Amino acid sequence: MTTQINVTESLDTSGVLCPLPVYKAALVLKRLQPGQVLELTCTDPGSLADIPAMARQRGDTLLKTDDRGETQVFWIEKGTSS
């Protein structure tokens, strides 16, 4: 059984190169409340390294990553201290 993720806000950064997806994701996470979830779609393969690093640095939780080849989708839960 998989756990349902309740997405608060979605952000599609398709076609955008790093670090712009990181920058935009950080802006959205800034306005979310702790515990709320951002669903982030990227197409830059560098995101597979950068988004987890960003989440770690900010104190957020990367709930799930789905690498679909052309696109990568991340579910990030805002942390209490970020």
Next chain:
Amino acid sequence: MISRVEAPPHLTTDRQAQRYNDIRELLPDPDHPTPLVRVNRVAAGTTLYLKLEWLNPFGSIKDRTAVYLLDGLQARGELGDRELVEASSGNTAIALAALAALNGTKLTVTIPEGVPEEKKVVLRMLGAEVWETPDDLCPVDHPKDGAIALARSLAAGQGGVRYVMPNQYENPDNVAAHYETTGPEIWRQTEGRVRAFFAGFGTCGTITGVGRYLKEQDPTIKIVAIEPQQGHRLPGLKSFGEAKQPGILDWSVIDDVVRVDDPAAYDMTKRLWREEALMVGPSTGAIVHAAAGYGLDPDEVAVGVSPDSGLKYTSYFAELLGEEGLPQL
């Protein structure tokens, strides 16, 4: 009946009379240089002059760079109707914003986190959009150069049709600005007697352009670069221990590198305000600290760059001063 003489529609520009019809006419050139002012007290036993670049019309040495960057883009047909995007710790962006405003061009600036609020407000007043960027924004690929990486990704987006990035770190027009203006000005203003030149590592346009020009006049002139400590708080300067070296840096014109830490730079900045009445920014403090301790001969003419004034750093200075200058009742 007395006939009236028709007045011309406007007065013509007259640099002798200091009368101008466009702010851009105040930009310096070898015939109309920024001032050289001797530092008389804080560098005792030297003949050190500061080139007061904050007397440029948009407030810093980057006025020269910005006009060359924009002229280059226009001459190559790269600007057109596109918007500008540039990474800057503030001064290049301010000059670009002023020139872009006159040109009717939109400017987006990616600016490192921690740049004083004053600079960001100046940029927004000039109509620029300011994207404050943590240095470690892209932690994997671009450590400590987040603003540059972000500007690059904006410029590359949408097929490159929306934005053009002057890219002061890699653009030879930045070097040309100083090779064709700052360098010749210093040579003429010192009557060819300059023996040493001090400037900071930043984009490296100044040190490379001025250094190259002065070395061509006399290869024995010493070109000294100032590098801050890692994690420094001296906007405009770069430590290559943590930031990538700009592509325009030419090591062949540099004789020496002096490392200056923040306390020494800020202490000298304060002394320049209080002992010389030179209201300079902290990078000038770093440059003068290096020159004062360099062991220059008393009759050896040296020139240091004063890139900008301190008025854009008052929030930093307020922290530095603490309670100093307030009544202690």
